[in-house]
Amino acid sequence: MTIIKLAFRGIKVGLGRLGLTVLAITLGVGFVSGSFIISDSLGKLFDGIVSEANAGLDARVQAIDELSFGQQPGVIPDTLVDEIQALNRVADAEGFVVAEGANRFLPLDADDEPFTSTSGPTLAFSYQGEVDGREGGFEQVEGVAPTGPGSVNLNIEQAEDGGFAIGDTITFQTPEGRRDFELDGLVDFPAPGVYFVLFDLETAQELFDKAGQLDEIAIQAAPGTLPSDVLDAVEPLLPDGVEVIDQAAANSADSEDFNQIISILGNILLAFALIALFVSLFIIYNTFAILVSQRIQEIGLLRAIGATGAQIRSSILIEAGLVGALGSVAGIGAGIGVAALIEALFESQGGFPETTTVISLRTVLIAIAVGLLATMVSALIPAFKAGRISPVEAIRQEGSHPHRGRGRIIAGSIITVTGLAAVGFGLSGSSGVTGTLALLGIGAVFTFVGVALLSGLFAGPAVMILGRSIPVGVLGTISGVLLLIGGLALVFGGLSALVFASGATGEITIPGQNGADDQVLTAPTGAGKVLTILLGSGFGVLGVLFLFSGPRALADGVRLVRDSFTGGSERKMVRIARENSARSPQRTAATATALMIGLALVTLVSVLGESLRASLSQVLSESVGADLFVNGEFGEVLPDDFAIRLSGLEGIDDVSEYRSADVRVGGPNGEIYGVDSFTASTESRIIDYGLDAGSFDGVADGTAVIVSRSLADDRGLDVGDRIALEFEDLETEDLEVAGIAGNENFLEGSFITDNGLFIEHNPDRGIESIGATIADDVDFETVSDAAKALADDYAGVQVLNNEDLQEQLETGISALLVLINGLLGLALVVAFFGVVNTIVLSVLERTHEIGLLRAVGMTRQQLMSTIRWEAIMVSLFGTLLGITLGILFGIAGVRAIPDSVISEVSIPWLTLLIIVIMAGLIGVLAAYLPARRAAKLNPLDAIASL
Amino acid sequence: MTDAAPTPPGSPDPSPGWEALDDMTTTAPPVPPTPGSDLSDTIGLAAYCRNASKIYGQGDTEVRALDDVTVGFETGRFTSIMGPSGSGKSTLMQCMAGLDTFTLGQTYVGSIELSSLKDKELTLLRRSKIGFVFQAFNLIPTMSAEENITLPLDLAGATADKQWMDQVVATVGLADRLHHRPNELSGGQQQRVAVARALASRPDIIFGDEPTGNVDSKAGTEILQFMRRAVDEFHQTIVMVTHDPVSASYSDRVLFLADGRIVDEIRNPTEDGVFDKMRHLGD
Numbered sequence A: 001m002t003i004i005k006l007a008f009r010g011i012k013v014g015l016g017r018l019g020l021t022v023l024a025i026t027l028g029v030g031f032v033s034g035s036f037i038i039s040d041s042l043g044k045l046f047d048g049i050v051s052e053a054n055a056g057l058d059a060r061v062q063a064i065d066e067l068s069f070g071q072q073p074g075v076i077p078d079t080l081v082d083e084i085q086a087l088n089r090v091a092d093a094e095g096f097v098v099a100e101g102a103n104r105f106l107p108l109d110a111d112d113e114p115f116t117s118t119s120g121p122t123l124a125f126s127y128q129g130e131v132d133g134r135e136g137g138f139e140q141v142e143g144v145a146p147t148g149p150g151s152v153n154l155n156i157e158q159a160e161d162g163g164f165a166i167g168d169t170i171t172f173q174t175p176e177g178r179r180d181f182e183l184d185g186l187v188d189f190p191a192p193g194v195y196f197v198l199f200d201l202e203t204a205q206e207l208f209d210k211a212g213q214l215d216e217i218a219i220q221a222a223p224g225t226l227p228s229d230v231l232d233a234v235e236p237l238l239p240d241g242v243e244v245i246d247q248a249a250a251n252s253a254d255s256e257d258f259n260q261i262i263s264i265l266g267n268i269l270l271a272f273a274l275i276a277l278f279v280s281l282f283i284i285y286n287t288f289a290i291l292v293s294q295r296i297q298e299i300g301l302l303r304a305i306g307a308t309g310a311q312i313r314s315s316i317l318i319e320a321g322l323v324g325a326l327g328s329v330a331g332i333g334a335g336i337g338v339a340a341l342i343e344a345l346f347e348s349q350g351g352f353p354e355t356t357t358v359i360s361l362r363t364v365l366i367a368i369a370v371g372l373l374a375t376m377v378s379a380l381i382p383a384f385k386a387g388r389i390s391p392v393e394a395i396r397q398e399g400s401h402p403h404r405g406r407g408r409i410i411a412g413s414i415i416t417v418t419g420l421a422a423v424g425f426g427l428s429g430s431s432g433v434t435g436t437l438a439l440l441g442i443g444a445v446f447t448f449v450g451v452a453l454l455s456g457l458f459a460g461p462a463v464m465i466l467g468r469s470i471p472v473g474v475l476g477t478i479s480g481v482l483l484l485i486g487g488l489a490l491v492f493g494g495l496s497a498l499v500f501a502s503g504a505t506g507e508i509t510i511p512g513q514n515g516a517d518d519q520v521l522t523a524p525t526g527a528g529k530v531l532t533i534l535l536g537s538g539f540g541v542l543g544v545l546f547l548f549s550g551p552r553a554l555a556d557g558v559r560l561v562r563d564s565f566t567g568g569s570e571r572k573m574v575r576i577a578r579e580n581s582a583r584s585p586q587r588t589a590a591t592a593t594a595l596m597i598g599l600a601l602v603t604l605v606s607v608l609g610e611s612l613r614a615s616l617s618q619v620l621s622e623s624v625g626a627d628l629f630v631n632g633e634f635g636e637v638l639p640d641d642f643a644i645r646l647s648g649l650e651g652i653d654d655v656s657e658y659r660s661a662d663v664r665v666g667g668p669n670g671e672i673y674g675v676d677s678f679t680a681s682t683e684s685r686i687i688d689y690g691l692d693a694g695s696f697d698g699v700a701d702g703t704a705v706i707v708s709r710s711l712a713d714d715r716g717l718d719v720g721d722r723i724a725l726e727f728e729d730l731e732t733e734d735l736e737v738a739g740i741a742g743n744e745n746f747l748e749g750s751f752i753t754d755n756g757l758f759i760e761h762n763p764d765r766g767i768e769s770i771g772a773t774i775a776d777d778v779d780f781e782t783v784s785d786a787a788k789a790l791a792d793d794y795a796g797v798q799v800l801n802n803e804d805l806q807e808q809l810e811t812g813i814s815a816l817l818v819l820i821n822g823l824l825g826l827a828l829v830v831a832f833f834g835v836v837n838t839i840v841l842s843v844l845e846r847t848h849e850i851g852l853l854r855a856v857g858m859t860r861q862q863l864m865s866t867i868r869w870e871a872i873m874v875s876l877f878g879t880l881l882g883i884t885l886g887i888l889f890g891i892a893g894v895r896a897i898p899d900s901v902i903s904e905v906s907i908p909w910l911t912l913l914i915i916v917i918m919a920g921l922i923g924v925l926a927a928y929l930p931a932r933r934a935a936k937l938n939p940l941d942a943i944a945s946l
Numbered sequence B: 001m002t003d004a005a006p007t008p009p010g011s012p013d014p015s016p017g018w019e020a021l022d023d024m025t026t027t028a029p030p031v032p033p034t035p036g037s038d039l040s041d042t043i044g045l046a047a048y049c050r051n052a053s054k055i056y057g058q059g060d061t062e063v064r065a066l067d068d069v070t071v072g073f074e075t076g077r078f079t080s081i082m083g084p085s086g087s088g089k090s091t092l093m094q095c096m097a098g099l100d101t102f103t104l105g106q107t108y109v110g111s112i113e114l115s116s117l118k119d120k121e122l123t124l125l126r127r128s129k130i131g132f133v134f135q136a137f138n139l140i141p142t143m144s145a146e147e148n149i150t151l152p153l154d155l156a157g158a159t160a161d162k163q164w165m166d167q168v169v170a171t172v173g174l175a176d177r178l179h180h181r182p183n184e185l186s187g188g189q190q191q192r193v194a195v196a197r198a199l200a201s202r203p204d205i206i207f208g209d210e211p212t213g214n215v216d217s218k219a220g221t222e223i224l225q226f227m228r229r230a231v232d233e234f235h236q237t238i239v240m241v242t243h244d245p246v247s248a249s250y251s252d253r254v255l256f257l258a259d260g261r262i263v264d265e266i267r268n269p270t271e272d273g274v275f276d277k278m279r280h281l282g283d
């Protein structure tokens, strides 16, 4: 009992000191529980949508989508509907077709431009309404269902966004050119951001090129009939490759994709949450280590009057447990709050059915377990240390000096070496891509922990080196300037958001860029308003903090740089700061480590991103000769006549269509490889095959094949060998290996044939992309523009020139980097609190000294300056550690990822520079409040604090 | 550029000379001894306070630590302050050193009136015109003895006068210990470093609150001898709180404090004289 009392008392005394620790746990646990809550809620939401859509369906006929090699996809003839309808056990059967791909049928707006959703695809279906009281399908909200070849329905969201009204004649862009339809009705379907275009079945079949075919038949059982009886009855009627499934199977089939995406999303969020939590381990450790060292005398006294080491240990662990529990509960609250806010935001966007926040028992249990475990584990070492404090420590004046534990060094070395060994072993490449990446991941975690244990050894010397006046001063100055500018921007932005949310500004029109429509912003309501106000106030507060801390950092930074040359007093502040951070290397190290992890990951991601960018642009410039690329916006196959029309354009030199499929080598149980097919013009500049050996002889005739280098090595193939390829039509061709392609950027592990041979065996495979070269003696832009104009005739076809492609890839990579780094931001926020925490505790620990310094003439400003320099040094140390490890892991990662994806290492120096500057910002900001508190201390009270 | 060599703004007002003191003595009953009344005109006051009171707390918990004290400390003299525990000695030191402020009354260090100064001005004043030696833990543990000594100068961005430094260091007898950290020095050595630091900026006045209170008598003697030399050889003004008549006998003058008032004083004290007076006061 006494132990518990002690633990409680410890918390009460240290509440201020534990506050930031609780916050760190709260953030980590909040993110963990938030990930679960969001994925559970989204899962439930989509399950709801799907089961609503399938509510009136007892069974469904569909093509089997998992095909074995050579199996042809089944076709549902539309005569099947009548056959099923005729069954006694069936009350109703309705056929349904879907247009392949997205954006194939787009209404034209007033400017004759295709009108698309900004946040989703436009899908075309045959109409499937609530016929005969059958639930599910589209809800007719206005007008009537489409009937006849000139009639169409749109969903209400689309009609509202595009300004279409019932009775309008709308021109559509279709794969077959433009066509007019009359808008006869509007429907609703709970899929926000997605536009629907609905025709009657017959029209849809014609438009979608599916005459006489159906994609699905929805079946309603006759009253009193079991669905299983319906399945039994329908089964015998089905052609090959077609199946019938019941409602439950239909639901899970329909939600499978959603659920997969949701679970991926959930796992990604969870991974980042765990990273944040991992970072908070170091902060918790640091806090308890400091608390124990501050209480050495008290603990010594307790030991002297008879407390056992075990009792002391338990009291610290119980204290940690209580703190962990507090943080976990608050974290679950935070998780619910964030998830609720996100969902409220979805709802206020409209279109989503009402969502409920799903807080499962699992979420609560995992969150609490994770939070508690993290806290207890981190407090373990300090607790054991506390248990070993001897009674004499109570009498000693100067707190015992932290001896460099030999155990720590040994453990640190072993763990680091293990981590690096895992990375090295991974790089040896014997474990496949996934295995390698897993080894790298485990290696990284071990290395982080090992370096954290060891960094105490060199934190002192490192800070003594890093804490030089000039670098620190320059960093401080830059940070000051950035904070000043950022502060002004944030305050302005925050205030604008608040004014906007208050509705005082009414509507704001943002002129559209590049001829896009103007965007009109109206004052938000409901959750949007709350969020805007929250964000606005958050920005404002942050801005004020920036504005308070920036100017002083700037002034002191400038002074320090100046004093470095003239020998003024600011150098002394840096000295004092340096000594302070070098004095408790373990604390400096733990703080720096927390920052190190976040920044190592940011660096890693940036190195990978930059390397990916470099590799892609190398591929584009070296391996790809094409100047123009044609593909489907959503990966759809291309119209058959596009290549012909393209080659008809003036200035187009060479055009090649690309198709792909599987081939089998070695009979029914043989291995499956990819086969890539081009127009095998041997001199093609479209793709650089990089022939290592052989030639193109015979490829164009369909008697020979090119084999990629890795595949050739794999199968021991050489030029002149013969190989039997079995195509998907189950026909086998005996082909000669004409050449071996060394450039595997696109063609890794595959056979390359000519289109002629390919089409013969895969008549149904569409064109995936088209490459074209532009003649040297014509104007590039003119030809490129002409090609793009050609694509306007086809919905969903895009033409990109080399530059566009590069730009598109870069935008994609940048967006990905922003996303990942944004998620890693949480780990950085946690680490930031760690720095604040350390500074707060370090100030508390040095209260007496601070009083003394003030007594002998240190001004408040100078005191704040020393504390700021200290924070900057600690951050800089952590940042450099992080960057170093990040580059190391980045290089390892590039090596581990197949060359066909990333082939060369490229270090993003600019990003690294920005990260270093961020270290300055973090230091300045983290120091501000603790420094201000320290400066307010009365010197006499401070001196008396011993 | 505020921490360049400071010239603290002060009131132009009174010259801390005799006129001021005369003025004070007339308005400062009921304290019998008129400080410095028998000193020659040539001696000014390094610091003084007039009708100074310090009141802690309020209402029921009110403590009047100093009660209408008027006292001056002559330039180039060594003054001791004695009195029972709780009599207000530390309070007087701290308020006169600009570490705290009187509730009522005025304080001057040199020609500068302290009560009107803001924190920053007080800090700059402490840095350049005042030295302070606490009973213990005077040094910054991360700095060497030398760095501790030059700390006030470093904070001001001033460079130490090499000759003066050498002289101080030689006097304090720590030349071979300069690069040691405080935890490598004995308590007595640490206090000597603290006195050297107080001397380093050649302040107008040095205050010591029981500077020998925490060290053995041999080390105490060394410190006292050192302070005595600082007064004799460098014309330094020192004011020291002590409990020990032997220590007090090193000074030129002893002031006795009781219940927040100055109740007596001895000039050129001897050990026995101080003893007598203490016994007498105890009655």
Ligand SMILES: Nc1ncnc2c1ncn2[C@@H]1O[C@H](COP(=O)(O)OP(=O)(O)O)[C@@H](O)[C@H]1O
Binding pocket: B056, B057, B063, B064, B065, B083, B084, B085, B086, B087, B088, B089, B090, B091, B092
């Ligand atoms: N910060 C304070 N708050 C309240 N009372 C105080 C404080 N500091 C000193 N005192 C009181 O003022 C009186 C004088 O204290 P002090 O100057 O420390 O005496 P001395 O140094 O002579 O022992 C004592 O009664 C003491 O309790």
Ligand SMILES: [Mg+2]
Binding pocket: B089, B090, B091
């Ligand atoms: Mg005292």
